[in-house]
Amino acid sequence: MSRQSVAKAHQKIQELSWEPAYHEPVSQYGTDYTFRKAQKKDPLKQVLRSYFPMQEEKDHRVYGASDGAIRGNMFRQVQERWLEWQKLFLSIIPLPEISAARAMPLLFRTVPNPELHNGQAIQMIDEVRHSTIQQNLKRLYMNNYIDPAGFNSSLRNFQSDYCGTIGRQFAEGFITGDAITAASIYLTIVAETAFTNTLFVAMPAEAAANGDYLLPTVFHSVQSDESRHISNGYATLLMALADEDNHQLLARDLRYAWWNNHRVVDAAIGTFIEYGTKDRRKDRESYAEMWRRWIYDDYYRSYLVPLEKYGLEIPHDLIEESWNQIWNKGYVHEVAQFFATGWLANYWRIDPMTDKDFEWFEYKYPGWYDKYGAWWENYNRLSMPNGHKPIVFEDVDYEYPHRCWTCMVPCLVREDMVMAKVDGQWRTYCHEMCKWTDETAFRPTYQGRQTPNMGKLIGHREWETLYHGWNWADVVSDMGFVRDDGKTMVAQPHLDLNPDKMWTLDHLRKCPPLASPNVLLNEMSDAERTAFAARYVKGGPAGRPAPADA
Amino acid sequence: MTTTQDSPKTERSVPKPVFTDAEAGAQVFPDSTLRHYNYYKPQKRKQSHYEDVTVDVQPDPRHYLSQGWLYGFSDGRGGYPLDWTALKAWGSDKPSPERGPGTGGLFVKDWPATGWHEFRDPNEEWELTLYRYNSNVVRQVTQNVEAAKQSKAFEQWNTNWVRFVEHHIGAWMHVDHGLGLYLYANANRRAPTNMHNNAISVNSMHRIRSAQDLALYNLTLSEEIEGFDGSAHLDTWNNDPAWQGVRDVAEQLTGIDDWCEAIFAANIVFEPLVGELFRSQLVQQAAPRNGDFVTPTVVGAAEYDFAERDLRYSTAMFELLTNDKEFADHNKAILSDWMANWTTKSLEAARKLQPLWSQPDAKPPRFEDGLDRVKNRFSGIVTSLGLEVPKELAQ
Ligand SMILES: [Fe+2]
Ligand SMILES: [Fe+2]
Ligand SMILES: [Zn+2]
Numbered sequence: 041m042s043r044q045s046v047a048k049a050h051q052k053i054q055e056l057s058w059e060p061a062y063h064e065p066v067s068q069y070g071t072d073y074t075f076r077k078a079q080k081k082d083p084l085k086q087v088l089r090s091y092f093p094m095q096e097e098k099d100h101r102v103y104g105a106s107d108g109a110i111r112g113n114m115f116r117q118v119q120e121r122w123l124e125w126q127k128l129f130l131s132i133i134p135l136p137e138i139s140a141a142r143a144m145p146l147l148f149r150t151v152p153n154p155e156l157h158n159g160q161a162i163q164m165i166d167e168v169r170h171s172t173i174q175q176n177l178k179r180l181y182m183n184n185y186i187d188p189a190g191f192n193s194s195l196r197n198f199q200s201d202y203c204g205t206i207g208r209q210f211a212e213g214f215i216t217g218d219a220i221t222a223a224s225i226y227l228t229i230v231a232e233t234a235f236t237n238t239l240f241v242a243m244p245a246e247a248a249a250n251g252d253y254l255l256p257t258v259f260h261s262v263q264s265d266e267s268r269h270i271s272n273g274y275a276t277l278l279m280a281l282a283d284e285d286n287h288q289l290l291a292r293d294l295r296y297a298w299w300n301n302h303r304v305v306d307a308a309i310g311t312f313i314e315y316g317t318k319d320r321r322k323d324r325e326s327y328a329e330m331w332r333r334w335i336y337d338d339y340y341r342s343y344l345v346p347l348e349k350y351g352l353e354i355p356h357d358l359i360e361e362s363w364n365q366i367w368n369k370g371y372v373h374e375v376a377q378f379f380a381t382g383w384l385a386n387y388w389r390i391d392p393m394t395d396k397d398f399e400w401f402e403y404k405y406p407g408w409y410d411k412y413g414a415w416w417e418n419y420n421r422l423s424m425p426n427g428h429k430p431i432v433f434e435d436v437d438y439e440y441p442h443r444c445w446t447c448m449v450p451c452l453v454r455e456d457m458v459m460a461k462v463d464g465q466w467r468t469y470c471h472e473m474c475k476w477t478d479e480t481a482f483r484p485t486y487q488g489r490q491t492p493n494m495g496k497l498i499g500h501r502e503w504e505t506l507y508h509g510w511n512w513a514d515v516v517s518d519m520g521f522v523r524d525d526g527k528t529m530v531a532q533p534h535l536d537l538n539p540d541k542m543w544t545l546d547h548l549r550k551c552p553p554l555a556s557p558n559v560l561l562n563e564m565s566d567a568e569r570t571a572f573a574a575r576y577v578k579g580g581p582a583g584r585p586a587p588a589d590a
Numbered sequence: 591m592t593t594t595q596d597s598p599k600t601e602r603s604v605p606k607p608v609f610t611d612a613e614a615g616a617q618v619f620p621d622s623t624l625r626h627y628n629y630y631k632p633q634k635r636k637q638s639h640y641e642d643v644t645v646d647v648q649p650d651p652r653h654y655l656s657q658g659w660l661y662g663f664s665d666g667r668g669g670y671p672l673d674w675t676a677l678k679a680w681g682s683d684k685p686s687p688e689r690g691p692g693t694g695g696l697f698v699k700d701w702p703a704t705g706w707h708e709f710r711d712p713n714e715e716w717e718l719t720l721y722r723y724n725s726n727v728v729r730q731v732t733q734n735v736e737a738a739k740q741s742k743a744f745e746q747w748n749t750n751w752v753r754f755v756e757h758h759i760g761a762w763m764h765v766d767h768g769l770g771l772y773l774y775a776n777a778n779r780r781a782p783t784n785m786h787n788n789a790i791s792v793n794s795m796h797r798i799r800s801a802q803d804l805a806l807y808n809l810t811l812s813e814e815i816e817g818f819d820g821s822a823h824l825d826t827w828n829n830d831p832a833w834q835g836v837r838d839v840a841e842q843l844t845g846i847d848d849w850c851e852a853i854f855a856a857n858i859v860f861e862p863l864v865g866e867l868f869r870s871q872l873v874q875q876a877a878p879r880n881g882d883f884v885t886p887t888v889v890g891a892a893e894y895d896f897a898e899r900d901l902r903y904s905t906a907m908f909e910l911l912t913n914d915k916e917f918a919d920h921n922k923a924i925l926s927d928w929m930a931n932w933t934t935k936s937l938e939a940a941r942k943l944q945p946l947w948s949q950p951d952a953k954p955p956r957f958e959d960g961l962d963r964v965k966n967r968f969s970g971i972v973t974s975l976g977l978e979v980p981k982e983l984a985q
Contacts (some may be wrong), residue, residue: 052809053802055824056767061837065772065844068780070664089728089806096725099718123612134647138784141791145776145804158798161775165720165795168788172716175643182625186612189621195646198628199654200695208649214663215779216668249605403697447658469903484664492941496666499658500689508692518694521627523620530621537619559691 049087057154069219070493071150073286075279076414083271084159089278091162095169098261102173105257106180114254115184120371120391120535122250123181127190127388129308130178131198133239134171138229139211140269141167143227147220159272166265171355177258187537189523189530190387197387197530200519202503203379206448210304217339217482217495220280221293228273230297233343235305236266237334242327243309281350286489291353296481298355299473302362303447305567306331310372311379315393320400328366328405336363358473370581372410374452375584380419380533381438384430384512384548387521389532392420411582420577421536424541429551431533438583442557442576444470446477454580459561459573465563466569471492504556513548629654631701633710640714645707648784651686652703656695670782672706675850676924679705680916706782711789711903720792723899724799733801735810738884744814746881747870750951752815752914753822754876756808758946759885760823762868763804765840766892770797772844773852780849781787789903790853796900807888836864836943839935850911851928857904858975859932861896862968864940871960872946879952905975912976925977926930934984940964956961 083289144164148157162170182191190197195236214227240263244256280286310327323334340359365371380390393401393416401408418436422428441450442457445467451457456471462479469475482485482497500506507515516522521530527544534541564572578586614625626637630645648670650656659668672682681704687696702708713719738744747755774794778787812820826833843860846852871891877885911921940961947957954960969979 049806049809052820053805055821056763056805057799058764058768058827060841060844061828063838063841063845065778065841066847068776068847087806088724088795088802089732092721092724092728092799096721103718113613116609116611117607118611118612119608120612135649137648138787141778142787145779148772148776157771160797161771161794164775164778164791167715168791169721171647172643172718172788175647176639176717179627179639179642182627184612184614185624186616187619188614188625192621192624192626192628194627194629195649196654198696199646199649200656202657204655205660208660208746212668214660216659216661216663218664251607251610318608321603321605323603324605410671493664495664496662498666498668499660501657501660503657505691506689506693506695508691510694514694518697520697524624525620528620537617537622539619542619556691583714 045505046085046087046090049089050082050085053087054155058190059154064163065149067149069146071151071219071221072491072493073150073218073220073280073289074283075153076283076440077152078279078282081275082507083275084162084268086159086162086268088162089181091503095489098264102257102261106177106254109254110180110184112471114251115186118185119252120186120250120389121318122247122312122316123185123313124187124190124388124390124535125279126181126255127194127197128175128203128382128386129243129312130191131387132204132210132308133195134174134178135208136211136214137167137171137174140227140232141171142167143214143223146215146223147276150219151224151279153279153556156272156275159275163269163272166269170262170265172259173262173518174510177254179478180254187389190521192294193387193520193530196520201385201387202443202522203386203447205501205503206304207308209300209447213300213320218289218293218491220276221289221296222495224273224280225290225293225587226300227296228269229277230294230301231305232266233270233273234298234339235301236263237338238305238327238330240266242330242334243312246313246317248316249324257478259337268362275345277352278350281347281352287351287353288489289491291355292481292486294353295355295358295473296477298358298362299471299477300447301443302358302365303449303470303474304367306362306371307375307449311376314372314401315376315380315390320396322400322403324459326404327372331366342555361473367455369453370397370405370411370434373401373408374581374583375449377412377415377438378441378450378452380416381432381440381583382532383531384432384516384529385519385521386531388530389535391535392416392423392533394420412447415582419533424536425543426549430543430547433551437585440557440584441580441583442468442561443493443504444468445473445501446470446474446497448501448503451576452580452583454583455577457576459569466558468558470562502556502558504554505558507554508556508559510554511549512551513545515554516548517545546567595636607892608620609980633708638714639721640716641652641710641955643716644711644788645783646784648782648787650703650707650782652681653698653701653707654695656689656697658689665677670780672704672782674780674782675848676852677911678914678917679708679911680914680947681705682917704782705910705916707788709783709785709907710911711785711792713789713792713899713903715792715899715903716790720795724795727895728799728803731888731891734884734887735807738905739810739814743882743884746952747815750949751877751880751882752818754880754946754950755811755882755885756822757826757830758833758949759804759873759889760808761824761826761830761836762792763801763808764827765836766797766804766867767801769856770794770801773856775844776844777849777852786907787906793857793900793903796892796895803888803891807885810969832943839864839939842935844984853904854908854925854928855932857896857900858908858971859929859968860936861901862971863933863936863964864898864943866967867940867960867964868943869962870953872943875960876950876952876954879954880950901971905971908975918976922977925975926980929972929977930980930982933980934985937982937985
């Protein structure tokens with residue numbers, strides 16, 4: 041269709057929306073926001089007559105590339121270090137995608153502007169596209185990459201493992217609680233507008249550098265739908281801003297959504313990009329550099345700040361604090377080190393770092409080696425089974441962390457850990473902000489105002505609780521992270537596929553039982569707990585326990 | 591021989607390809623040949639492509655979701671509560687495993703744990719299929735209308751038929767659009783499995799597309815036919831008494847809270863009794879007699895969506911529930927109530943449409959004959975689901 045006819049067609053389909061004359065549609069989701077009915081323009085200007093063929097055309101390109109990759113033996117050049125992390129990433133991402141589809145109806149009744157609903161329905165089907173195209177990419181990896189373990193059990197792993205659980209917030213947060221908090225602020229204004237750039241643009245670039253050009257093909261195709269979703273969110277945000285009563289809630293939700301996205305997405309994508317790559321060219325951007333460009337400049341400076349004049353309270357402090365976490369406090373490095381410490385609870389293999397990696401890290405993050413170098417040398421030394429235990433049980437100057445109740449990433453920047461008794465239970469949080477999210481934001485009142493529609497944090501949020509007192513061999517079998525010989529583990533702390541070099545359940549059998557930090561915390565006396573916290577915050581960096589005299 | 595003095599080339603910094611041999615089959619080790627998703631049982635012998643991209647994406651605490659849902663509504667409930675419909679699939683009443691300190695994952699060994707997870711969309715819709723199908727439809731519709739324009743096909747229409755298309759074909763776009771958004775798209779948040787919700791979202795796009803097909807067809811006619819009133823459908827939808835019954839039921843359909851009732855009422859009752867009556871028994875019959883060979887191709891696309899795809903997944907979905915090994919009777923009782931209620935409403939709406947039959951110059955077969963035909967088809971659908979034909983059908 042020509043541009044002119046699309047414009048005319050779009051004008052015409054505005055005649056489709058109508059107001060009910062006899063019965064109201066069902067209202068199933070609540071919000072504490074208020075919206076005034078106002079004539080609004082559909083920001084998308086998308087007509088299905090051109091939409092479907094456009095998407096089909098994109099498909100042709102994606103599936104053409106897939107065939108080409110297989111015919112061209114792409115996997116002979118793919119770095120295993122990289123593809124192993126895709127076992128984690130591609131186990132997570134199809135659920136957030138499909139949850140974005142499920143989230144769209146939360147907006148139908150709560151945002152009473154039928155002009156926007158057309159765009160939301162298209163977003164719904166876009167997200168079905170994203171979810172299934174990603175499942176399909178994973179299937180292709182499973183069929184063609186050397187080690188299918190972890191891909192073949194993908195969704196089981198994702199649903200039962202703590203890493204999956206961290207990622208799952210990036211899905212459940214879209215579809216529950218206050219409809220606007222979830223489907224608009226958390227999903228569209230923050231997750232899509234800010235963080236899809238790192239997910240779908242920065243990460244694919246790194247994939248290509250590791251010999252995988254299929255991931256970029258699929259994810260660029262996904263990202264090309266995203267600008268429409270961002271427009272959906274922007275239109276809703278402007279409407280919310282029109283009512284002063286919403287400003288307090290918008291401020292709350294931006295703080296929660298920003299911080300949670302930073303904690304979750306930066307942890308995962310930061311690790312993939314920095315520790316999952318073999319590309320150590322000095323001029324390739326580090327995650328911190330990408331973050332500065334995509335998130336700080338493009339999102340914060342160019343998108344958020346201009347909204348200030350409409351009354352949006354921007355969480356400047358949290359954006360600076362996220363940068364502080366990434367740049368000064370080594371957030372990504374701490375997370376990667378934790379994933380590697382706990383490799384035995386995972387469903388992918390983690391390659392040790394080499395001198396070449398060390399050199400790059402030191403160049404990009406001066407001071408890195410003094411903090412993390414010795415630990416990674418130990419990781420390398422302990423990677424093949426040779427009479428010793430997995431690194432988490434060995435003395436390598438690392439203290440197993442407590443988990444954050446809110447974001448479920450452990451409290452890795454030790455000095456930031458805070459503790460509170462909430463809902464009758466002692467909980468640790470990775471940062472004051474995560475404590476605020478649980479204690480203050482997700483509550484039925486906020487700053488004295490009734491917020492009856494706000495959601496709740498639920499579930500067994502500390503994974504270790506479920507396996508408190510279990511032998512590790514039983515933990516790993518219970519989760520099903522075992523290969524088809526019945527004993528070799530899916531996860532390995534190295535990339536050698538020689539069966540003699542791989543860890544098995546027999547090795548785990550000899551290890552001490554799993555202890556849940558949170559169960560132990562709640563068993564402590566008040567004095568013990570105070571002493572524990574005082575010591576914990578003196579630990580780090582790189583997981584070092586506090587000095588003995590501390 | 592000439593030599594050129596090359597200026598020293600600054601090498602572009604690009605990652606160098608490395609031979610890694612990370613290809614399937616390059617080594618033998620545990621799991622090296624386990625190349626299928628091992629976490630779900632296929633419906634047939636082999637796992638289908640559709641199942642691979644669909645099954646278990648939406649998790650279930652009764653299966654692998656050991657830490658449970660993490661975010662809830664204000665009442666503390668998260669995910670996809672089973673009581674969002676009154677229908678039940680076997681296992682529904684068994685509580686979810688109670689996990690806590692030291693329980694482990696309590697993963698269900700006998701899966702599926704509820705009959706809900708047995709459902710597969712017989713259309714096997716996912717990304718690839720849904721774009722291919724809908725692109726074909728819009729291409730076909732566009733070509734048909736374009737060809738009609740070229741051959742001046744609209745010039746053969748008599749005035750009464752022009753008025754008919756203007757008002758009544760136009761009015762139906764509102765049904766498609768309203769249900770597409772507020773019934774189908776709305777329901778894609780509510781079912782307990784990914785298989786249900788994906789099928790429902792595809793259904794939603796059929797209806798929204800078909801609404802737009804009608805609107806754009808209407809736009810073309812305003813450009814092609816002298817005096818064609820492109821906004822007449824609005825007045826018809828808002829004020830014509832013949833349409834107020836349809837509008838009333840359509841609005842009631844969007845007011846249904848129970849997602850199974852919504853799909854059942856719309857796809858098993860309303861569409862066969864009202865949608866097919868309008869499309870197949872009126873438009874498709876009357877148009878050719880009035881010299882119109884174009885409208886049937888546009889309306890026929892929607893008829894095909896429904897008859898060949900949307901009805902197909904709906905019957906597969908409800909068949910499982912009426913044959914459920916634990917709750918067949920429970921489900922049939924509820925479905926019969928729903929059917930009685932929506933049959934009454936749909937027939938009222940259908941009867942109010944009757945004046946339309948006398949408007950074209952060349953008349954379609956009698957209204958009562960058309961109604962009998964759709965009642966027959968409806969009875970067949972209902973019977974195939976193992977339900978009794980409701981006495982309300984006699985109205
Ligand atoms: Fe998406
Ligand atoms: Fe999106
Ligand atoms: Zn946290």
